[in-house]
Amino acid sequence: MLKNTSLTTYISILRGINVSGKNIIKMEALRNLYTTIGFYDIHTYLQSGNVTFRALATDEQMLEQTIEQYIKKEFSLDIPVQVMNVEALKNVIHNNPFLKDETLDPSFFHVTFLKIPPAVVDLKAIESKKTEQEKMAFSGKVIYLYCPEGYGNTKLNNNFLEKRLKVTATTRNWKTTTALLQLAQETEIL
Structure with a gap:
């Protein structure tokens, strides 16, 4: 884990994964994906695509697009992602x-x-x-x-x-x- 005060904590919520047996993504695989992207201190909550993480980037729209692109590449799924910082939540x-x-x-x-x-x-x-x-x-x-x-x-x-x-x-x-x-x-x- 990187201890750096320049990191920002974010919450990402994914739409429609692990619902009714569709768009299955295991949380371990999702955490690994976030690590591959370059995020830190990654935690998932439940099985429905709720992730907290830390990142150097500060552009939430860019973070959303990056996560969506990695999910598409890794899992062949088009999953909308929303990212917000702690203050927004x-x-x-x-x-x-x-x-x-x-x-x-x-x-x-x-x-x-x-x-x-x-x-x-x-x-x-x-x-x-x-x-x-x-x-x-x-x-x-x-x-x-x-x-x-x-x-x-x-x-x-x-x-x-x-x-x-x-x-x-x-x-x-x-x-x-x-x-x-x-x-x-x-x-x-x-």
Whole structure:
């Protein structure tokens, strides 16, 4: 491990790996790939493409493209990747408007991360798909969801939002989102 304060800690989230037996990438192979790219202090969380790492590079879009290219070359898969620094993920968590409502159970919170801000948002059409109990809030490149009937039952799923917004997205539950921040913060102090 390289001990260097000029390294920046990042979180990368991959869309659609190890879901329903498709786009299989073992976490050990993913960590090895990140090492090959030249990243440091690499940690994965769960089997769904959540990685914290440190890098000298500071251009998140370039990091995304590099990881996507290496995945394509190594695994022959076109996997969208989103990269953010620790401060960006802290802001995502801190800005969740549902945290202020103590009547809501955080185990039903989800965050949909958008690759880019959508050019057009037909909020009325999107909200027409939510149930009476569901809640949704937009904030730049993030959509906060509250799905008390379970994410597997909502029509506000990742595929629907991608189709409506015409942007690539990936969704994580609240537990994963907060765990990634904790893992990234622990990586920063290594």
